[in-house]
Amino acid sequence: MVSFFFNEILLADGWAKDVRLLVVDGRISAIETSAIKQDGDAHHALAIPALGNLHSHAFQRAMAGMTEVTGPTGDSFWTWREIMYRSVDRLTPEGLRNVAAMAYAEMLEGGFGRVGEFHYVHHDADGQGYADPAVMSAAIVQAAQDTGIGLTHLPVFYAHSGFGGQAPSHGQRRFLHDIDGFVRLMDGAREYLRCLPDAILGLAPHSLRAVTPEQLAALEQLAGGAPIHIHIAEQVKEVEDCVAWSGQRPVAWLLDHMPVDDRWCLVHATHMDADEVRGMAASGAVAGLCPITEANLGDGLFSAPEFMALGGRIGVGSDSNVRIDASEELRWLEYGQRLLRRGRNVLAGEEGRSTGQALFQASVIGGAQALGVEAGLAVGHVADMVSLDMNHPSLARKSGAAALDAWIFSAGRGGIDHVWRRGRAVVQGGRHIDRDYITARYHQAVTKLFS
Ligand code: NGQ
Ligand code: ZN
Numbered sequence: 001m002v003s004f005f006f007n008e009i010l011l012a013d014g015w016a017k018d019v020r021l022l023v024v025d026g027r028i029s030a031i032e033t034s035a036i037k038q039d040g041d042a043h044h045a046l047a048i049p050a051l052g053n054l055h056s057h058a059f060q061r062a063m064a065g066m067t068e069v070t071g072p073t074g075d076s077f078w079t080w081r082e083i084m085y086r087s088v089d090r091l092t093p094e095g096l097r098n099v100a101a102m103a104y105a106e107m108l109e110g111g112f113g114r115v116g117e118f119h120y121v122h123h124d125a126d127g128q129g130y131a132d133p134a135v136m137s138a139a140i141v142q143a144a145q146d147t148g149i150g151l152t153h154l155p156v157f158y159a160h161s162g163f164g165g166q167a168p169s170h171g172q173r174r175f176l177h178d179i180d181g182f183v184r185l186m187d188g189a190r191e192y193l194r195c196l197p198d199a200i201l202g203l204a205p206h207s208l209r210a211v212t213p214e215q216l217a218a219l220e221q222l223a224g225g226a227p228i229h230i231h232i233a234e235q236v237k238e239v240e241d242c243v244a245w246s247g248q249r250p251v252a253w254l255l256d257h258m259p260v261d262d263r264w265c266l267v268h269a270t271h272m273d274a275d276e277v278r279g280m281a282a283s284g285a286v287a288g289l290c291p292i293t294e295a296n297l298g299d300g301l302f303s304a305p306e307f308m309a310l311g312g313r314i315g316v317g318s319d320s321n322v323r324i325d326a327s328e329e330l331r332w333l334e335y336g337q338r339l340l341r342r343g344r345n346v347l348a349g350e351e352g353r354s355t356g357q358a359l360f361q362a363s364v365i366g367g368a369q370a371l372g373v374e375a376g377l378a379v380g381h382v383a384d385m386v387s388l389d390m391n392h393p394s395l396a397r398k399s400g401a402a403a404l405d406a407w408i409f410s411a412g413r414g415g416i417d418h419v420w421r422r423g424r425a426v427v428q429g430g431r432h433i434d435r436d437y438i439t440a441r442y443h444q445a446v447t448k449l450f451s
Contacts (some may be wrong), residue, residue, distance in 0.1 A: 001029070003425045005041035006387075008399060010048045012376030015400045016425060022406075023383040026197060026422030031379055048360070049377050050113025050366025050384040050419060051326045052152075055229070055267050055317025056289045057118055058100035058143065061445050063087040064322045077235050077297045077447055084320075085171030088121050090449050093139040096121065096433060098438075098445035100143035103321050105432035107149060110413045111326035113384030113421055114150030116317065116371050118204050118229055118267070120158055120175045124186060127173030133181070134188025141192045144199070146438065148426040150337035150384065152200040152371040154229050157187050157219055158181050158210045163245035165212045175206070179218050186222070197422065198382060200372040202227030208242060208250050227263055227372045229288065230254070234268035234299050251276040260285050265370035267317065269307075270300045277303050281312030286370040291332035293319035301336045305346055308362065325413040330359045354401035356408040383423035388415050389430070 004021045011019070011031065020035040021028060039042060067083050092101075100117075107115055117140050123129050132138070137155060146152040158175040161168045168176055177185065186203065193199040205211045205219050207230060220228065233239055233250040242250045251272050253258060260283045267288035269280060282285065287301070289302055308314065316329040334355055337346040348355040368375035377385065388395055388403060394410035397402060407415045419427035426433055 002303045003038065003041045004047075005035070005037040005043045006045070006047045008046045009181055009377065009385075010404075012049075012378040012381070021377075021383070023423030026424075027381055028379050028381055028383050031315045044387040044418060045390045046399070047385045047387045048404070049364050049375075050104070050375070050386050050421070051111055051360070051364055052114045052116070052315060052371045053107055053112040053318050053326070054116045054265055054286070054367050054370040055118055055290055055319050056103065056107070056115050056314040057120075057319065058115075058140065058321065059088060059091060059096055059121055060084060060319075061103040061106075061321040061324075061407055062099045062449055064320070077299065078237070080297055082171065087449070088174060089125060091121060091125075092448075093135045095445045095448055096136055097139040097142045097146070098441040099449075100140055101146040101438045102147040102442035103324065104143050104147040105435055105438045106324040107318065108147060108419050108421070108427050109416065109430060109432055109435075110318075110324045111362075111386050111416055111419070112149070112318070112324075113386075113419070114152060114371050114373065116152045116154055116202075116227070116229065116265070118154045118156055119207060119261060120156035122134060122155075123174045125174070127176070129181070132188065133185050134192060137185070137189040138192045141195060141199070144196055146434070147432065148424065149199060150371075150373070150382070150421060151193070151196055152202060152227060152373070153189055153193060154202045154204040154227065155182070155185050156206050157215065158248050159215060160208040160210050160212065162209050163241050179215060182219075185223065192348075198373075200227065202229065202372060204229040207231040207238075209238065216258065221261065225263060227265060227370060229265040229267055229370070232266040232269050233271040234294070234297075236271060236300070239271045249273065249276060251280055255279045255283060262286075263314070267319075268294065269294070269297060270294065270302055272307075277306050278310060281307055283308035286311065286313045286315050286366045287334060288316045288370060289314055289329075290319035291329050291336060292323045292325075295332060295336070296308065296320065296322050304333065304337055305341075308347060308349070313362070313366040313369060313399075313422045315363045315370050327408045327412050327415070330356070330363065330408050331412075333359060349407070354405050356400040356405035360404050360408065383420060385420045386416055387418045389417040400408060
């Protein structure tokens with residue numbers, strides 16, 4: 001058993017003061033409020049739940065900052081994608097493990113406790129299956145083990161390059177399956193996940209571009225009650241191509257043809273009309289928002305105020321991992337709307353409410369739903385917690401919701417002190433406990449990838 005004492009903590013049912021929290025086997029076994037600190041309690045000033053990172057492509061961490069130079073034909077999401085495809089030419093299982101471990105250590109340092117790994121580099125450099133079809137999933141599991149992060153593994157089904165079952169491109173050769181091959185991958189991944197204490201296995205049709213309606217129906221059956229994630233409407237061209245193919249926009253098509261419910265996470269539901277916003281909010285699915293990557297790739301802005309006003313569920317993801325910082329995802333979620341609407345505190349909801357707290361609590365709940373786990377800190381839930389560094393200038397004298405605002409809008413990841421996964425400190429003083437080792441292995445991996 002481990003015991004903690006916090007002067008202040010954000011529990012699932014709100015802020016509480018002078019809290020003793022006991023952890024047995026990674027889970028919270030008791031919470032006492034207005035308590036007295038006992039000998040042996042780990043004492044910290046202010047704690048919040050670790051956030052779920054609902055969308056990551058860990059391998060893309062290795063190319064962060066390498067796509068910011070103009071190319072010959074003008075730059076877009078689609079030219080970035082060509083560079084991204086080339087970045088995996090020399091990726092091995094060991095390289096993936098070491099790049100992913102770096103990204104996961106940074107996620108923990110940035111306030112995330114669990115990652116939804118939307119994993120699609122499955123085959124070798126020639127596009128041939130490895131002898132073990134799940135060896136790249138095993139690399140992701142090892143990276144989770146190396147760092148301690150919680151893993152919701154989302155093997156991706158990918159078969160086509162565009163709507164209507166178009167043949168895949170050369171750059172996509174490492175991603176491809178038929179349904180039978182994908183079932184074998186899922187079986188292999190399920191075995192590897194047993195090494196982790198609380199892993200979840202979901203699945204992910206890559207996008208409506210990459211699957212046929214028949215394949216999508218088969219995947220929905222295969223998922224059972226597990227999380228189903230899909231890239232849905234990130235680019236205007238994607239919306240236009242979907243309309244040309246089906247007469248419907250992507251979110252409208254999905255809502256019409258699939259039983260979309262609270263198992264689903266629609267990643268980058270960026271481009272929706274008002275009917276789609278209403279339909280998606282009513283479905284109970286989570287909108288998977290990745291504001292930093294969506295800005296970096298020039299995607300556009302999600303209809304956040306309209307969607308949230310209708311009770312739509314949201315969560316955030318670090319996606320391309322060009323930056324890894326939970327607070328910055330939330331900050332840019334709000335800042336995109338401020339710039340667009342020339343207003344302030346757009347996503348706070350009601351008068352007098354803290355924007356930071358509104359966004360943080362919505363994404364704790366939505367992130368947990370999308371990752372298939374319970375939300376927030378309560379008895380029986382996992383002890384995935386973050387303490388803020390109250391000596392940080394931005395956090396001085398802050399308490400409760402004001403501390404969340406100061407973290408999100410001012411301190412950023414520099415305001416994080418400790419992070420606990422299952423009650424064990426994996427980040428101390430803002431640094432992952434194995435950062436030096438993980439960084440050394442990361443340097444070896446990127447040398448092999450790019451030299
Ligand atoms: C991905 N990433 O699969 O990594 C995608 C780009 C695509 C983002 N959408 C590729 N951020 O959608 O075809
Ligand atoms: Zn993605």
